[in-house]
Structure formats: structure tokens, C-alpha cells
Amino acid sequence: MPFAITQSCCVDASCVSACPVNCIHPAPGEPDFGSTDMLFVDPRACIDCGACAEVCPVDAVFPVENLVGSLREYAEVNAEYYAGREAPAALAGSPLFHAWDPVRFDRVLPADFPRLDVAVVGSGPAAMYAVEDLLLHTTAHVTIIDRLTEPGGLVRFGVAPDHASTKRIGEHFARYHDHHRVRMRLGVEVGRDVTAEDLGRQYDAVIYAVGAAESRDLGLPGEDLPGNLASTTVVGWYNGHPEIPADAVDLSAPRVVVVGTGNVSLDIARVLAADPDALAGVAPGALAALRRSAVREVVLLGRRGPREAAWTRGELLGLLRRDDLEVVVDDHDPQVAASIAAADPTETASLLREVPLLSSAPEPSPSRRRVVLRFHAAPEEIVGSGHVEGVRLVGGDLLEAGAVIRAIGHRGRAVPGLPFDPSSGRVPHVEGRVTDRPATYVVGWIKRGASGGIGANRADAAETVASLIADGAAGVLGAGATRNPVRRAVRRLSRR
Structure with a gap:
């Protein structure tokens, strides 16, 4: 009996990587990825292994036979996506259909690279995908700065409260709040309590993940x-x-x-x-x-x-x-x-x-x-x-x-000290690098506009962090010798 993805899908695409027979689409890199509201399991190819359900961060994947109530229709919803599409090739030999690319380590800094200190402004999904990427691919120490006294951003305050499974991705992100290389500084607002210029001087890099706060x-x-x-x-x-x-x-x-x-x-x-x-x-x-x-x-x-x-x-x-x-x-x-x-x-x-x-x-x-x-x-x-x-x-x-x-x-709101395009409601950037602001980056809706769900931020953050890592390897990121005063000021202002 195949599995099916249901309404609370966040399009994170963790399931795509876990599937051993490549039966979940649209996958990253495919034309439809990012334009559909959810991903779909092909019932013709699913081998009922459950790998997708194990890695789903919002518990959106279930065996079709276990779907009850309003969820029953999602078996048909998944199947409809593949109606009229070419059936998968017969599973012959190894069922692994993922392409194997040459081994690459271009998103990892050299082992002898000096410690990076990165500030991430915001604590929603875009911010936390960037934090996750930094922790996985660098030895950076990360300071998360948020103007609210409770972290979570869109997951906490933008998802409908009765969508409990969607909100559950917040638990996935929360595990990084107590990571030994992460510091939380809540109740601190850029432009009110600390300036963008100060952060730019005192951290090797600053990533802004401030969303699109205005209707x-x-x-x-x-x-x-x-x-x-x-x-x-x-x-x-x-x-x-x-x-x-x-x-x-x-x-x-x-x-x-x-x-x-x-x-x-x-x-x-x-x-x-x-x-x-x-x-x-x-x-x-x-x-x-x-x-x-x-x-x-x-x-x-x-x-x-x-x-x-x-x-x-x-x-x-x-x-x-x-x-x-x-x-x-x-x-x-x-x-x-x-x-x-x-x-x-x-x-x-x-x-x-x-x-x-x-x-x-x-x-x-x-x-x-x-x-x-x-x-x-x-x-x-x-x-x-x-x-x-x-x-x-x-x-x-x-x-x-x-x-x-x-x-x-929604549209973005200008961040004091950063360039801003009022017509698009975004901070101008190239691959996440803020225009005319060295070592300053954006991710999420303030970067690409208010489009795409929670999971879309994963690929978005990967692009921005890749730019940051490339800049570090190229010697663009500079650590100031006078970091500590601003660090202490941010710590004093913080509610956590």
C-alpha cells in the first residue's frame, strides 16, 4: 500500500532525498518545484518503505490505508498529480534512481579557516534554515537576534493555530536554539536597539531573515x-x-x-x-x-x-x-x-x-x-x-x-541601514549578497518577495549560505578587532 502526502506538507523536500525509488515530485531542480503547494507520492512507484514519513518534519506523510476522515482524499490528490504523466521505468536491479554527482566540498570552508562569527537577524523558518546550514557546513558561531521575546517568526505567529502539524516544524528548528555554537538574543531590534552598521562592524557576516511583515x-x-x-x-x-x-x-x-x-x-x-x-x-x-x-x-x-x-x-x-x-x-x-x-x-x-x-x-x-x-x-x-x-x-x-x-x-519592510526597493518590498541582492553591503546577506521573503511556503526557504537559505562561504574562502569576510563592545550591548538588551 503506497504512502501519500497530505495537506500540511511544507515542501521542505527532505522526503525527496530519503525516497530510495525517486517517487516523490516535484523535486528540487524540476520545473514545478516551488510552484506547487505540496509534494506528491507516485502510487505507481512507491514501495511502501516509509522512509519519507520518517524524515518529514511536519508529519504530513501517511500510508494510504491509514488515512481517515478528510485526509482520505489525499490518496486521490497524490495520484491525480501523476495522471497522464509517463509511468516510471520498471524497477530493475538497484532501485536507487538518484543521480550520483562527483564528490564536491565547495560549500565547506577549509579546515584551517579562522572561526566565523555570524549574526542572523530573525528566528523564523528562513533564519533557521540558514542557521542549520551554517552549523552543518562551517564551524561558525551564530548569534540569532530577534525583536520579539519569543522565537519562531512565521511558524509561531503566521501559521493558523489549528494547523498543529505544520507548526511542528518549529520543534525541528528549536533544537538549534540550545546548540553550543548558537546564542539567542531576543527582544533586540535592529534600528532601535542596535544599528545595521554596528552589526556589520562587529560580526564577520550578518544574514537578515526579517520576512515580509506588512500586508x-x-x-x-x-x-x-x-x-x-x-x-x-x-x-x-x-x-x-x-x-x-x-x-x-x-x-x-x-x-x-x-x-x-x-x-x-x-x-x-x-x-x-x-x-x-x-x-x-x-x-x-x-x-x-x-x-x-x-x-x-x-x-x-x-x-x-x-x-x-x-x-x-x-x-x-x-x-x-x-x-x-x-x-x-x-x-x-x-x-x-x-x-x-x-x-x-x-x-x-x-x-x-x-x-x-x-x-x-x-x-x-x-x-x-x-x-x-x-x-x-x-x-x-x-x-x-x-x-x-x-x-x-x-x-x-x-x-x-x-x-x-x-x-x-505581503511585502517587506525597510531595514534601517540597508538598501530597500519599495516597489518590490525587497532588499536588493545578488544570490543573497546585499547590494553594496559587504558581508551582508538576505534570505527568505525579504530576499525573494512574499512567495513560497516554509520549505521553500531551505533551498533559498542554501544559496545565501553558499555565497557567504564562498566570500569567506575568498577573504571577503572581515572580523573587526572591536567586536566585544557591541556584543556586550546586544547581550545586555537581550531578554534571553
Whole structure:
């Protein structure tokens, strides 16, 4: 019986390396790698060895026969990826299909290389993949600097709290926090407590992994009204982010509107509409607010049609399979139903065929909240007098709402002392090397933009660390003789 990868896949690709018969794709180096939301096991080639399940950092791989409940569909999801693709060659002789390249040690510094002292700014997945790479390929001592008093970054404060298996990768990263060559300096912010210039002088190299902390704006009239919220605020609220108060999200009106059709919008809708007692891991203050909530309906607005929605198959399945909320598709535009009907079975939009249309759906149940998916609905103005009262759509329709949440993507924030491109929201770089800043590097979303899941940071970090190692071998990295004063200052400021 083959194995299957399920919804919580982080695309880390550890399973690809572990598989002895090369049956997990897309693999690093293949055209689709990084563009799919998850990896897939080919049931025709899987030999049921379980190697992939053993190395998966988020426990996303299971034998097909053990899939239960909403996970059962992932056997088909994995198989569908290979539908119409050429079957693997017969397994003759050794089943190992991985290519064997010549032995290379170009990512390892010479044994006599002086000790490196590297600062890594940030403690999320991008930062920790870089730390892991440094510890594996160099003898560097690493100082992790984070402005928050709790490490974890996106894994801790950006992943939905009921996605416990995805959050589990944080346990993988946490083992490095106590490594004998790692020091944690929490509660220290670059630009407030220490300057980028100081760090650049006092460490041999500095890697910035500060993510994309700002939600993109809609650019609409009324966007400054209280009650118009960034998705980062809402996600941080239900994850217990220390900078977001428990009353940050107003749930006093019967409807909330979420603008966007990506995975974050589904996460927000699910948390706001689900039975609070069925949610795991929600911060106590947010959970109390959800129990008092007057919200009966969450409307997701998509500017385009259902086939253009950015959410992934796994996330949409996760919403549709809940029995503590109702999901309907608003068919105000006849193109919506026609688009869903025309979707290929492999398209995510095909899952909506089983979802009732609003015009024919029964009245909302008093015991369950409802999520409405409304496509071809572009917001034109956020309306209200002193507070959000609704959203006016292109065409004139007005949706009354007590809160509007924009979930249309993220962008990076400038780091004081580093170059920054405001149009892309990124720090300019070449292969991770920051432009015009020797011994300064970037990794993660501040490097490549807000795209790619947790596992995408692994290859991204490998590129940056390879650049750092090459610079070290070339003599570009310089250790200052006056490091200690700044080191002591950072240590004094640190909460850990």
C-alpha cells in the first residue's frame, strides 16, 4: 500500500532525498518545484518503505490505508498529480534512481579557516534554515537576534493555530536554539536597539531573515477607517502575537468581509466561522472573543473567478470538510457557476461543484456560522462613519460588515541601514549578497518577495549560505578587532 502526502506538507523536500525509488515530485531542480503547494507520492512507484514519513518534519506523510476522515482524499490528490504523466521505468536491479554527482566540498570552508562569527537577524523558518546550514557546513558561531521575546517568526505567529502539524516544524528548528555554537538574543531590534552598521562592524557576516511583515493595501477610499484590518493583524491576534492586543479584531457585527482568495483568507474565514471549541491552539484572548462573537457570516471577496483563486487544494478541502460551519458560493454572476462547471477535475475550482449556490442554499443554520465565497466582486470603497460599516463593490452592491480584512499579500519592510526597493518590498541582492553591503546577506521573503511556503526557504537559505562561504574562502569576510563592545550591548538588551 503506497504512502501519500497530505495537506500540511511544507515542501521542505527532505522526503525527496530519503525516497530510495525517486517517487516523490516535484523535486528540487524540476520545473514545478516551488510552484506547487505540496509534494506528491507516485502510487505507481512507491514501495511502501516509509522512509519519507520518517524524515518529514511536519508529519504530513501517511500510508494510504491509514488515512481517515478528510485526509482520505489525499490518496486521490497524490495520484491525480501523476495522471497522464509517463509511468516510471520498471524497477530493475538497484532501485536507487538518484543521480550520483562527483564528490564536491565547495560549500565547506577549509579546515584551517579562522572561526566565523555570524549574526542572523530573525528566528523564523528562513533564519533557521540558514542557521542549520551554517552549523552543518562551517564551524561558525551564530548569534540569532530577534525583536520579539519569543522565537519562531512565521511558524509561531503566521501559521493558523489549528494547523498543529505544520507548526511542528518549529520543534525541528528549536533544537538549534540550545546548540553550543548558537546564542539567542531576543527582544533586540535592529534600528532601535542596535544599528545595521554596528552589526556589520562587529560580526564577520550578518544574514537578515526579517520576512515580509506588512500586508498590502487595497488603495481604496475609506481604508483608514477603524475596523479595516490587515491580515497580519488578524493572524497575529489569534496566534497570540505579543504586539497585538486581545481586542484588536471587532466581532460585534453579524458579518465580516475578507478581501482575497489565498490560503490566508481561508485560514481567517475558518477561524472566525468555526465552532471555537473545535479550534486548537488559539490564543486565550482571541478564543474568548470568538466565544462572544456576534459574527454569523464571513464573506470572502475575489476580484476574479473561482478558477483564478490562489488558495490551494489542501486548504480549500480543509474548509469544505468541516462540519461546524457552512460554505456556499454566491452565484450573483452566472459566470461563476459556469466557470466551476468548466473546471478540469485536477483544478482546485472543481472542488466547488459540491458546494451549494447561495440562491438555492437553505437559510443559515442558527447553530453554525456560514462562509460565503463571492467571486467577480471587486471592492470599490470601504464605507462607514467613524468605523467600518460595509464595503461598496464595483457595480454598486453594498455589503454591510463590521470589519473588513485585507488578505491580498505581503511585502517587506525597510531595514534601517540597508538598501530597500519599495516597489518590490525587497532588499536588493545578488544570490543573497546585499547590494553594496559587504558581508551582508538576505534570505527568505525579504530576499525573494512574499512567495513560497516554509520549505521553500531551505533551498533559498542554501544559496545565501553558499555565497557567504564562498566570500569567506575568498577573504571577503572581515572580523573587526572591536567586536566585544557591541556584543556586550546586544547581550545586555537581550531578554534571553
